[in-house]
Amino acid sequence: MKLKGTQILFKALEEEKVDIIFGYPGGAVLDIYDQLYKSDMKHILVRHEQGAVHAADGYARATGKVGVCLVTSGPGATNTVTGIATANMDSIPLVVFTGQVPTGLIGNDAFQECDITGITRPCTKHNFLVRSIDDLAPTIKEAFNIARSGRPGPVLVDLPKNVMVAETEYNPANIKIRNYEVAYKPAPKKMANVFEMLNSAKRPLIMTGGGVILGKASALLTQLARKYQIPVTGTLMGLGSFPGTDPLWLGMLGMHGTYYANMAISHCDLLLAVGVRFDDRVTGTIETFAANAKIVHIDIDPSSINKNVVVDLPIIGDTKATLSDLIKFLAEHNYAQNPAQRQEWLGQIAEWKEKVPLTYCQNGKEIKPQNVIETLYKLTKGDAIITTEVGQNQMWTAQFFPFDHPNTFISSGGLGTMGFGLPAAIGVKCAFPDKQVVDIAGDGSIQMNIQELATAAQYKINVKIVLLNNGYLGMVRQWQELFYEKRYSHTDMTYAPDFVKLAEAYGVVGLRATKPEEVETVLRQGLSLDRPVLMDFRVSREECVYPMVHPGDSISNMSLGSREMIN
Amino acid sequence: MEKKEHIISILVHNKPDVLARIAGILGGKGYNIESLCVNATTQYEISKIVMTTLGSQETVTRIENQLQRLVDVITVDDLTNVESIHRELILVRLNLTADKKEQIKKAVDTNKWKVIVSADAYIILEITGDQSQIDFALAHLAPLGIADITRTGIIALNLEN
Ligand SMILES: Cc1ncc(C[n+]2csc(CCOP(=O)(O)OP(=O)(O)O)c2C)c(N)n1
Numbered sequence: 001m002k003l004k005g006t007q008i009l010f011k012a013l014e015e016e017k018v019d020i021i022f023g024y025p026g027g028a029v030l031d032i033y034d035q036l037y038k039s040d041m042k043h044i045l046v047r048h049e050q051g052a053v054h055a056a057d058g059y060a061r062a063t064g065k066v067g068v069c070l071v072t073s074g075p076g077a078t079n080t081v082t083g084i085a086t087a088n089m090d091s092i093p094l095v096v097f098t099g100q101v102p103t104g105l106i107g108n109d110a111f112q113e114c115d116i117t118g119i120t121r122p123c124t125k126h127n128f129l130v131r132s133i134d135d136l137a138p139t140i141k142e143a144f145n146i147a148r149s150g151r152p153g154p155v156l157v158d159l160p161k162n163v164m165v166a167e168t169e170y171n172p173a174n175i176k177i178r179n180y181e182v183a184y185k186p187a188p189k190k191m192a193n194v195f196e197m198l199n200s201a202k203r204p205l206i207m208t209g210g211g212v213i214l215g216k217a218s219a220l221l222t223q224l225a226r227k228y229q230i231p232v233t234g235t236l237m238g239l240g241s242f243p244g245t246d247p248l249w250l251g252m253l254g255m256h257g258t259y260y261a262n263m264a265i266s267h268c269d270l271l272l273a274v275g276v277r278f279d280d281r282v283t284g285t286i287e288t289f290a291a292n293a294k295i296v297h298i299d300i301d302p303s304s305i306n307k308n309v310v311v312d313l314p315i316i317g318d319t320k321a322t323l324s325d326l327i328k329f330l331a332e333h334n335y336a337q338n339p340a341q342r343q344e345w346l347g348q349i350a351e352w353k354e355k356v357p358l359t360y361c362q363n364g365k366e367i368k369p370q371n372v373i374e375t376l377y378k379l380t381k382g383d384a385i386i387t388t389e390v391g392q393n394q395m396w397t398a399q400f401f402p403f404d405h406p407n408t409f410i411s412s413g414g415l416g417t418m419g420f421g422l423p424a425a426i427g428v429k430c431a432f433p434d435k436q437v438v439d440i441a442g443d444g445s446i447q448m449n450i451q452e453l454a455t456a457a458q459y460k461i462n463v464k465i466v467l468l469n470n471g472y473l474g475m476v477r478q479w480q481e482l483f484y485e486k487r488y489s490h491t492d493m494t495y496a497p498d499f500v501k502l503a504e505a506y507g508v509v510g511l512r513a514t515k516p517e518e519v520e521t522v523l524r525q526g527l528s529l530d531r532p533v534l535m536d537f538r539v540s541r542e543e544c545v546y547p548m549v550h551p552g553d554s555i556s557n558m559s560l561g562s563r564e565m566i567n
Numbered sequence: 568m569e570k571k572e573h574i575i576s577i578l579v580h581n582k583p584d585v586l587a588r589i590a591g592i593l594g595g596k597g598y599n600i601e602s603l604c605v606n607a608t609t610q611y612e613i614s615k616i617v618m619t620t621l622g623s624q625e626t627v628t629r630i631e632n633q634l635q636r637l638v639d640v641i642t643v644d645d646l647t648n649v650e651s652i653h654r655e656l657i658l659v660r661l662n663l664t665a666d667k668k669e670q671i672k673k674a675v676d677t678n679k680w681k682v683i684v685s686a687d688a689y690i691i692l693e694i695t696g697d698q699s700q701i702d703f704a705l706a707h708l709a710p711l712g713i714a715d716i717t718r719t720g721i722i723a724l725n726l727e728n
C-alpha cells in the first residue's frame with residue numbers, strides 16, 4: 001500500500017512504541033501536524049522548543065525509553081540545540097524530528113532554512129537529513145536504534161517538506177537496517193583480574209555513575225556491594241543507582257561531595273568505578289585522585305577509558321552484563337572479604353561520617369534551603385521523582401535528598417543547563433501521572449523556561465516547583481564570595497517577578513513561605529493539591545554549598561565553611 | 568610523551584557528511600589532521616580514509632576511540648605500529664625558462680622523473696614515493712624553480728591482514 005511521508009512517520013512511531021511527542025508547529029511541519037490532527041498520537045504543545053527537548057529528556061530519564069520531539073525548521077530547530085547538547089552530555093536517548101525546507105531549496109538560504117544537521121553534528125550521537133521518501137522509514141528505524149543502543153544519545157532527523165508529502169510503499173516488516181549493537185560482553189579473564197584485585201584489597205570502594213542507571217544495572221550493583229560489604233559513593237549522575245538510605249552509601253563525591261566520600265576516595269586501595277567518565281568536577285586534581293588505589297573502570301564506551309584518569313584495569317562492557325559476570329565469578333570462586341579488614345575500613349568510614357556529617361546551621365530566623373529539601377524528603381518519604389535546575393539548588397538536592405531508586409533523580413549533569421528542571425518535570429509527570437514529581441529550582445534557572453508553566457496548566461500536568469529563592473545566581477555568587485572577594489558582579493537577582501502572582505497568571509497555584517515555621521505547612525499544602533503548584537521559599541540569601549573542593553585542588557582538601565556542626 | 572606521526576586508516580560508510588563528521592571529531596577536540604586521502608573502495612558504499620596526525624600514542628588511541636564512536640565508522644586502524652607501505656604523489660610544473668631549461672632536462676634524466684606533459688614553455692612531472700623519497704625529490708626540484716605543485720596526502724596499505 002502506498003502511503004504519504006507524514007503517514008509513514010506516525011506508523012513508524014507506532015512501530016517504535018512511541019506514546020507521546022513533545023513539540024511545537026511551524027511552516028515546514030504543517031503537513032506533519034495535519035496528519036497528527038488525524039492520528040491518536042498524544043502530543044504536548046510546549047511553549048518553547050527548548051522545553052520540548054528537556055521534556056522528552058525528562059521522560060526518557062525517568063522511563064529509560066526514547067524521548068521524542070517534533071519542531072519546525074530554522075528557529076524551531078535551532079531552539080532545540082541546548083536541549084540536544086544537554087541530552088548528549090548525559091547520554092540520554094532522544095529522537096528529535098525537525099522540519100526542513102523542500103530538498104530543492106536546501107542550500108539557497110530559503111525562508112526558515114538552516115543547516116541543523118551541520119549545527120548539531122558535534123552534539124548528537126548521530127543525525128540524518130532524509131533526502132528521499134524511500135529513505136524515510138528506514139531512517140526512522142535506524143534513528144531509534146542508534147538512540148537506544150550502546151551508549152545512548154540524542155539523534156536528530158531532519159525532514160524536508162516535500163519528502164513528507166511524497167508517497168511510497170510502506171512495509172515495516174521489510175525494513176532492514178544496520179546493526180550497531182556491539183558485543184558488550186567483557187572477557188572472562190578480566191573477571192579473574194578483578195577477583196585477584198579484590199582479594200588483595202584492604203579498603204575497596206565502589207564508585208557508581210550514570211552508566212549504571214542507563215545500563216539498568218542498579219540492582220546488580222547493590223547486590224554486589226551488599227554481599228561483600230563494599231562501601232559505595234556516586235557521581236551526580238549516579239544518584240539513585242545505589243540506595244541513598246543504605247548504611248554502605250557515602251553520598252556523592254567530588255567538588256560538593258561529602259567529606260567522607262572524598263576521604264574514602266583518597267584512602268581506598270581499590271576503586272571499582274562503574275559507568276562513570278571521571279569528569280573534572282568529580283576528580284579534582286587528577287594527580288591526587290584515588291592516589292592510593294588501583295582503579296578498575298567498567299564502561300560501555302571505549303572513549304571514556306583512560307580519557308581523564310589512567311586506570312589499572314579497563315573493562316569495556318555493558319554495566320549490567322559485566323556486573324552480572326563479576327558477581328557470578330566471585331560466587332563461583334568463593335570470594336569472601338576478610339571480616340576484620342573490612343570492619344576496620346567500614347569503621348574508619350563511620351569515623352569520618354561522625355567527624356564531618358552533612359549538615360547546615362539553622363538560626364531560627366531564616367529559611368535554610370537545605371531544610372526545605374529535608375522537609376520535602378520527610379513529607380514525601382522519598383517517594384517522588386525529583387528534577388533540579390542548576391546551581392546551589394542542584395547540589396543541595398544531591399546532598400540532602402537521599403535517592404533510593406534509579407531514574408528518580410533527574411538533573412542536567414554534564415552540560416549543567418539552567419532551565420532544565422521545569423520542562424523535564426513536565427516530561428516525567430507525563431510518564432508517571434500518579435507519582436509526585438517535584439522540580440527543585442533556583443530563582444535564576446526557573447526564569448529560563450518559566451513559560452512552560454502554561455504547558456503544565458493547560459494539560460493539568462500537576463508538577464510541583466519548590467523554588468529556593470535566594471535572589472541570587474547563587475552558585476556564581478558563591479564563587480564570587482570565595483574567589484573574587486565578594487565582588488558580586490551581575491549575580492544579584494532581586495529584581496524578579498512576584499513568583500506567586502506569576503504562577504497565578506499562568507493558572508498555576510502560587511504559595512510562599514518566608515519564615516522557617518512556614519516551610520512544612522507550605523510544602524504540605526503544595527504537595528497535596530491536585531494542581532501544578534509553584535512554592536516560593538524565600539531562603540537565606542548568602543548560604544553556601546559545603547563541603548567544597550576548590551577548583552584545581554585535590555578532593556581530600558575540602559573547605560567546610562564556617563558553620564558549626566550540629567549533631 | 569613522545570609525539571610522532573601516526574597513519575590512521577579508516578573504513579567508513581560512504582555518506583555525504585561522513586568526512587565532515589570525522590574532521591569535526593578531530594578539529595572539535597583539538598587534534599590536527601596533517602594529511603588526508605579519501606576514496607571509495609571496491610564497494611561504492613564503503614570508503615577508505617587514510618589520514619596522518621601527530622601525537623603521542625596515548626593521544627592517538629584517544630582519537631581512534633573517538634572515531635570508533637561515530638555511527639558511520641566501520642573500522643579504525645593505526646598503520647604506524649604494523650608493517651605497511653606508504654606512498655605519496657606530487658605533480659610539479661616547471662617553467663622551461665632560458666636559464667633553467669638545460670638544468671631541468673638534465674635533472675629529469677638523472678632522476679628518472681616521469682614527465683606527463685611536455686610543452687614548449689613548461690613540463691609537468693609526476694613523482695611518487697614514500698615520504699623520504701618525496702622530500703628528496705622536492706629538495707632537488709627547488710633550485711629548478713617550481714612554478715606550481717600539488718601533493719597528495721599519504722596513502723598506506725598494511726602488508727598482511
Ligand atoms: C544556561 C546557563 N547559563 C548560565 C549558567 C551558569 N550558572 C551556573 S549556576 C548559575 C546560577 C543559578 O542560579 P539559580 O537558578 O538562582 O540557582 P542557585 O544557585 O541560586 O540555587 C549560573 C548562572 C548555566 N549553568 N546555565
Ligand SMILES: [Mg+2]
Binds near residue numbers: 444468470472
Ligand atoms: Mg538563586
